[in-house]
Amino acid sequence: MKETKKIIPDVMIPYKGSKIEKGRDGAEYILRNDAMYTGYEHSQAEHSEFFLSLKNNCVILGRICPSCEKIDVPPAKLRCPPCSPPVDPTKHLQQIGFREMVVVALSDRGFLEATPPVVCFAPANFKSEVPYANGYVRLYTKEGTATNGAMKIRIRTTTGLMRPGIAKWKDEVKIVFRDEREGSICDIFAVPASELAEEQLQKSPLFESDIEWDRDMDLNIRVDDSFTQSGDFLRKEWMIFASRIERSKRAQKDLANWSSRILVATLGGDFGLLIVDGALVVDGCDLFDPDIILRVDDPKTLLRYVHDGYALTNLFLEGSLHLNVLNETIFKMDRLPRSLKRDGV
Amino acid sequence: MRKVGIVGAGMVECRGRHIEKSYPELAQLAVMECAKDAQVDVVREADSGVIGIYNDILQSQAIPESTLQGHIGLANKSLTRVSSGGATGAYAMAVAHDRVASGRSDICLVLGVEKALDCYDFEAESATPAVVQAIGYSWDPWFERPLGEHASSSYAQVIIAYMDRHPGDLDPMVRARVVELLCGHAKNNPYAQRRGETVTAEEVLNSRYIVHPVHQLETCVYTEAACALIFASEKMTREIARRRNREPMWIRGVAEANEPYFVGDDIDYYKAINRIHSDYLVTKKALKMARLSIDDIQVIELHDAYIPQMLITLAEMGVVPVGRANDLVNEGIIMPGGKLLVNPSGGLMFGGHFVGGSNMMSTWSVMRELRGRDLQFGLVHGTGAINSNYGVAFVIERGES
CATH class of the missing domain: 3.30.1050.10 (SCP2 sterol-binding domain)
Incomplete structure (x- = not known):
């Protein structure tokens, strides 16, 4: 039977009940356990193409504006607000701005737009993932030019837990695909290129299982x-x-x-x-x-x-x-x- | 556009938690204090209101402003709710300004209120992860929220990107000394959440990184509180000033600017991650409207969500060149006796950050300092949202204009 994972872990769901605490005025106040929750079947809508490409084809898509040639990744918008489509003489009213952008397949190599911060204290839903780093990556096109937009993505290290200094501004990175993908931004992550062998850098797509993880996680120690x-x-x-x-x-x-x-x-x-x-x-x-x-x-x-x-x-x-x-x-x-x-x- | 004055301010004490008070109660208390300060009958004289409430999840109620309508004396009158990230308070003030300046309102009540610490993480046995998560729901649900982004990580990203481009600036000891400075300032703020605390530079440097490179003791605190202001037309401002027998306060300049959500290499098209460009834009615009320069400003209450961000903001404002923020401390510019008084309330760091109204507390503080220190010009600043993308600035003048 396939293991299922709950969106809200059981441990995060409060029991019905309440407790009494004294206020600064010495009076008693009730703290009642409660939760605001809503389930979603959250449509990925126009972003489905991007996420399906990650899930099924292991290809990262961007969008390029035919006018200004700016390349967005992630391809969060379909049209380029400052640029107008070519004039259509058959139409009375011309479209002003918002030119349709074109889907473009990108390389799985890029570089960090900035040093990623290392998160030690996380939101409740991400406590188990610390320490983690998300960084802005500008990918290369197949022709080798850098995208204009930068995509936020999880940065991982092969050496163990994430620490400052492992990934820095301008560092080259390789995008790695998870073996099990669900069609989300978490299907991919980046690893500093300096941590990978040449054959790993050349392999596309590179999968999580192609990499040896936690190389420096030996916690054993001898007494001296x-x-x-x-x-x-x-x-x-x-x-x-x-x-x-x-x-x-x-x-x-x-x-x-x-x-x-x-x-x-x-x-x-x-x-x-x-x-x-x-x-x-x-x-x-x-x-x-x-x-x-x-x-x-x-x-x-x-x-x-x-x-x-x-x-x-x-x-x-x-x-x-x-x-x-x-x-x-x-x-x-x-x-x-x-x-x-x-x-x- | 009509001139707009600020005729009153009322605060409720900032606390980590008011288990004794709901947010409608906090709101009503702030309005009461404000009405007393201005000597204005809110029910009979105010003709509209604007309210800043940042986050429905923190109040445990969607459309929380609906509960407040009768509480704050605005039954059957216009009440607009504003929610603009960390800059909610300042944005609410901007909307109220425009309402009065346009002639649609003569006396507008401006209110900011926030609960926060009712959120609770039942696994960690602590409120903070749940508060951080509630704020984390502000990120887009497709590309960034699934990665665990939150307020501290996004500000830290801006800070570290700035440090990439300006190595050596935002020196940790400089930042720690700013914490000491604000800690001292807060002792003069009767409403400050941390007014009894003493924090040393050494403690700042020893405190844990919540998100590297930002230490816990250089971040603002979560706060429950409320603040109310009253904005009025020129005629009503002068009348109320006579009634109150004190000089009026005028809004001489106001500006807002929001940077794009997504990051990239063109500052006109994307967010430049190493900049807080919105701070640059709004300061420039607000000063231009007031026909002043940054050198004319004597007191600034700026939105210090994080100490390194505060220093970047002061550089973006033009107090020092971008990349030379260390000078703010090393040259004594913002230190005691320096040429610029910054965050005399203790800022959001020590005063408190009740998001919907923090910038209103900043306004209360600027007006208090202008009166108390016989100064003429002050500046109030708000920032917020993802990567500090939202910016608002007000220039305030004491006295006749």
Whole structure:
């Protein structure tokens, strides 16, 4: 039986119910669970040609204006507003502006119009995809000229999780097609050309399964005796950090109703962190089945977080911290240093 | 076109959440405050209204303005709702200006209100992802929304594209010092959401990236609040000024411009992703209408959705050349004692960003500063929508004109 995926995941659907919270005036107020939702059979209308071409033919279509020769991609409009069609002497009233554009098949190569930002904190429906980057790509025509319009598209890396510096302004990219396509902009994504072999660059269409992914995602680490002392120091500093949370209402609120099992892996040894019931507990023993792995070579790297409040997210983006996943747990932990400071702890 | 004055302003305290108040209640409180400030009987004297409400999803109601008609004293009168992205408040003001300038209205109530934090992500046990998602529904559903685009990613795209072309500008420490500056300004704003907070430059730099290269502590906050203003014809402005025994405020210039949604290489045809061209256009047009230059402006309340965007906007306005935004801080231009007072309310960053009315709060602040500091000319700015494409600017003058 074919697996089906729901548009609205079950976990996002609230149960009927309500709770009571006190306002600043001390009175009680009701917060009633609710949702606004509407199902759609959303017509892709005039864009169907573009999306069907992605789905069935693995060809990216643009539109060119026969007058000004500007090439739009995505081909979001059918007519070019400033340009007029040729005069038709048989008609009393001439069309002014809005010349019909012509469909043109484009290459699967292009370049970035700007460095793409890396999204760490996403809308609710995209939380599971962070860190991700969408960038504006100008594609080439079959003749090698660049389109005028730039298409927003997901940028992926073969090396693991997306980080700043992987894709930059002017970088050449290759469009890759997903193996399973549904006729949407998500059927394609771009990969920096520098990460692909020449035969992959030459292959059209190039499919997701043609690429080896997550090449640098090895989170295993061995203990190096020269780091043991700093590893022990780091664990003790985390214990002090955890004890500060016990004295901070803001920090406890940051972790409220949340649980997580975190393995901290360093060359100075491993230890576990448990988030449970608004508290952080440092576990000196091996942690089984962690949902997050924080891996650093030098244990001192993580002192920047526990001492200086430097965000874990930033350590990850800068490449000094390796994660198996960037998720809400990390974001909640990144709130803790400021909460501790605001509570004077 | 008739002259238009601003005769009153009323604010409700900005908060991260008003669980005690619905948006109709917030709206009514703001109108009450405004009526008191102007000494205008809204029910009997106002002949129309314009309301800025950004996003139906945030209010949990489609056509939310319909609920307000009776609450705000405009029963059986014209009330136009405006929704123009982040610039909703400023656009609502522009519509009200035109209504009075055209002669169709003598006293027009302008109101902006927004709830936000009733949205809730039941998976993350947090409101913010749901608020971000509600805003994310602003993207086109064919090409960009399916990719997870949202406000922070689109502003960050403009910021990083600017940084591509101007390496070294928008220095992180410069940006962090601007946060410190606005944090200090907010202490003088009795309605500011974050007026009790202290944020240091070091904390800004340590705070996590929400979208690289933008730190959490250089982004505006989500806010629930309301602000009301009253726009009036020249005759009514002078009459109300006498009634109130204070100098009138005049709208000397107003301009709006929206850039195209899709990005490309021709600024007349596409959005230029490294620019906020709309800010350049509206500032130029509004100043031309007022027959002034940017050097005549003494106070600016600008729409600081993100600190790096605020610096780009000041460059687009002509305060410094594009590519030299660091000078705003390093040369002391916007720092204490500098030649230009910017966001004395704390801006949207510390004052609060209740989208439908934030630019009205900015107007309230400019009028307060013009009076309080004995200044003559101020500028109010709004931006918003995808890639900061929408722009609005007002030039305001204190006193006779």
